[in-house]
Amino acid sequence: MTEEEVRSAVVKIIEDVAPDEDLSEIDDNKALRDQIELDSMDFLDIVMELRKRYSVEVPEAEYPELNSLASCVTYLTPKLKDK
Amino acid sequence: MSGIAAGIRLAMFDKKVCILESHYVIGGLNSFYNMKARKFDVGLHAVTNYVPRGTKGAPLTKLFRQLRIPYEDFKLKPQNYSEVVFPNKRITFTNDPKHLEESIAKEFPHQIDQYIKLIEFILSYDNLTLDKVETQTAREFLNEVFTDQTLIEMILCPLTYYGSAIENDMELGQFVTMYKSILLEGFARPDEGVRQILKVLKKKYKEVGGELKLRNGVTKLIRKNELITEIHTEKEEILTADLIISSAGYLNTLNLIDGYEPQTPQKFTGMMSFMESISCLSKPQTDFNYDASITFFNTRENYLYEDAKDFIDPCSGVICSPGNYQLDKPIDEPVIRITNIANFKLWEDLKTNDIDKYYHQKEDSYQRSLKEVFKFKDDFTSAVTFTDIFTPHTIKRYTGHINGAVYGSPVKTKTGKTPFDNLVICGTDQGFLGIIGAILSGISISNLYGLVK
Numbered sequence: 401m402t403e404e405e406v407r408s409a410v411v412k413i414i415e416d417v418a419p420d421e422d423l424s425e426i427d428d429n430k431a432l433r434d435q436i437e438l439d440s441m442d443f444l445d446i447v448m449e450l451r452k453r454y455s456v457e458v459p460e461a462e463y464p465e466l467n468s469l470a471s472c473v474t475y476l477t478p479k480l481k482d483k
Numbered sequence: 484m485s486g487i488a489a490g491i492r493l494a495m496f497d498k499k500v501c502i503l504e505s506h507y508v509i510g511g512l513n514s515f516y517n518m519k520a521r522k523f524d525v526g527l528h529a530v531t532n533y534v535p536r537g538t539k540g541a542p543l544t545k546l547f548r549q550l551r552i553p554y555e556d557f558k559l560k561p562q563n564y565s566e567v568v569f570p571n572k573r574i575t576f577t578n579d580p581k582h583l584e585e586s587i588a589k590e591f592p593h594q595i596d597q598y599i600k601l602i603e604f605i606l607s608y609d610n611l612t613l614d615k616v617e618t619q620t621a622r623e624f625l626n627e628v629f630t631d632q633t634l635i636e637m638i639l640c641p642l643t644y645y646g647s648a649i650e651n652d653m654e655l656g657q658f659v660t661m662y663k664s665i666l667l668e669g670f671a672r673p674d675e676g677v678r679q680i681l682k683v684l685k686k687k688y689k690e691v692g693g694e695l696k697l698r699n700g701v702t703k704l705i706r707k708n709e710l711i712t713e714i715h716t717e718k719e720e721i722l723t724a725d726l727i728i729s730s731a732g733y734l735n736t737l738n739l740i741d742g743y744e745p746q747t748p749q750k751f752t753g754m755m756s757f758m759e760s761i762s763c764l765s766k767p768q769t770d771f772n773y774d775a776s777i778t779f780f781n782t783r784e785n786y787l788y789e790d791a792k793d794f795i796d797p798c799s800g801v802i803c804s805p806g807n808y809q810l811d812k813p814i815d816e817p818v819i820r821i822t823n824i825a826n827f828k829l830w831e832d833l834k835t836n837d838i839d840k841y842y843h844q845k846e847d848s849y850q851r852s853l854k855e856v857f858k859f860k861d862d863f864t865s866a867v868t869f870t871d872i873f874t875p876h877t878i879k880r881y882t883g884h885i886n887g888a889v890y891g892s893p894v895k896t897k898t899g900k901t902p903f904d905n906l907v908i909c910g911t912d913q914g915f916l917g918i919i920g921a922i923l924s925g926i927s928i929s930n931l932y933g934l935v936k
């Protein structure tokens with residue numbers, strides 16, 4: 401996956417986890433939590449979907465890497481490069 | 484309810500899940516049954532925590548998100564209004580907290596500033612930390628806030644009835660949770676009652692690949708050191724599992740473990756049980772001026788929420804009119820449900836020793852219950868076409884709850900942990916009560932032990 405593909409994969413997951421949130425105006429560099437309503441339960445779901453869809457494991461200690469869309473892309477691209 | 488929610492969460496993320504249920508229908512304390520061609524709900528007066536679609540951060544919103552169920556599927560219809568009726572005092576509330584504030588300002592003008600402080604406290608209270616321990620009970624806390632005992636009791640009345648496992652009081656954290664869910668958020672009802680909710684949950688569970696075995700309760704758990712290694716069922720199956728989540732109650736669950744003696748069982752034995760009568764009417768309940776969705780009442784000078792000395796305590800209770808919600812179409816048959824505190828032991832002994840007397844006592848207690856209600860409400864007996872009554876014995880029989888205790892153990896196990904590594908509990912004894920509470924409990928426990936760990 402390219403960085404662009406990783407970004408859309410993450411956006412797709414957030415859309416499924418939080419269908420009532422509007423993602424059209426998300427700033428990639430700002431924390432997701434500050435822009436849309438996402439609590440720790442929702443972050444868990446994002447992690448679970450990454451595992452389910454792409455077999456990517458995100459250990460609990462690394463959840464902060466998913467803070468913003470940009471950090472998600474940086475963190476996940478190496479893990480998803482062969483997918 | 485909590486069990487199926489836990490099952491949905493785990494199966495959704497490809498865990499192999501099997502639910503074992505003793506009964507032949509799902510739902511537990513909030514199930515349904517048919518009698519004489521009528522459909523009845525066991526519980527369901529009101530779904531608490533009602534908020535409109537899209538309300539940010541609300542428990543109901545989280546619930547739908549976590550279960551990936553569309554908000555519309557529960558078909559929730561908001562209440563008209565509800566009331567708390569005491570001798571010479573009446574407060575009303577709707578799903579708009581301003582209404583209650585105005586009602587309190589009118590009935591208790593000298594306490595309104597304190598009331599506003601109470602709301603500030605409730606809104607700022609953190610009830611997400613599972614291992615938080617409070618030193619004060621709700622009543623001790625309220626005694627510091629208000630000087631008027633009647634107001635304190637009028638606030639405690641609906642909250643204890645809808646969720647206290649202890650007598651005449653409640654745990655402070657529980658009080659805050661219940662306050663938010665009933666008096667700040669509010670009540671609703673699915674058009675078709677609890678069946679609607681159960682139908683949606685069951686469908687979702689099947690869709691995500693969960694397995695459901697009905698009439699196949701757990702009879703025995705086998706342990707090896709700190710692990711449960713085998714699950715034995717009524718149909719003589721033996722299952723194994725990495726994780727066992729039990730919604731059968733803390734003590735009930737430990738009692739299933741072969742050769743294990745739970746410590747201090749009295750501590751985990753609840754006793755608050757209820758009798759409920761369902762009166763079907765030939766005319767709308769509103770013809771008799773039953774306009775509220777729910778009425779919580781007390782006819783004594785002081786409100787008592789304690790085990791009944793007699794078969795029932797008719798002097799306090801809950802009246803529910805399922806037709807008084809903003810339903811799309813009027814309810815098929817008008818119904819009034821009345822709940823009173825009831826003494827488990829008296830009912831259980833009578834049922835065991837003299838079945839005829841048991842049935843007579845049901846009728847007697849029903850008449851006593853009505854007589855008390857008719858002291859402050861109109862008499863509707865002329866319109867009654869059919870009645871069904873259930874007692875603490877019925878509750879025990881169909882749900883397994885020790886002592887028919889609807890709200891389970893007086894001591895809650897918020898972390899869900901048991902002395903066994905792969906056995907946790909969810910639901911009533913974890914401390915989340917009511918339908919929405921139970922579902923949220925199932926979600927949080929399965930997240931914590933099934934997904935994160």
Ligand SMILES: Cc1cc2nc3c(=O)[nH]c(=O)nc-3n(C[C@H](O)[C@H](O)[C@H](O)COP(=O)(O)OP(=O)(O)OC[C@H]3O[C@@H](n4cnc5c(N)ncnc54)[C@H](O)[C@@H]3O)c2cc1C
Nearest residue numbers: 484485505511512526528529700701731910911917918921
């Ligand atoms: C009369 C009444 C009215 C109520 N009204 C309302 C209301 O209006 N609004 C509201 O929000 N809440 C209401 N409640 C409370 C609500 O029903 C409960 O809080 C909620 O259903 C509890 O869910 P639970 O999952 O914790 O447990 P339960 O409902 O007790 O479920 C436990 C399940 O475990 C099963 N079980 C037990 N032992 C075993 C075993 N060994 N093997 C397999 N299965 C077993 C039982 O059959 C049951 O299905 C009411 C309850 C009653 C009794």
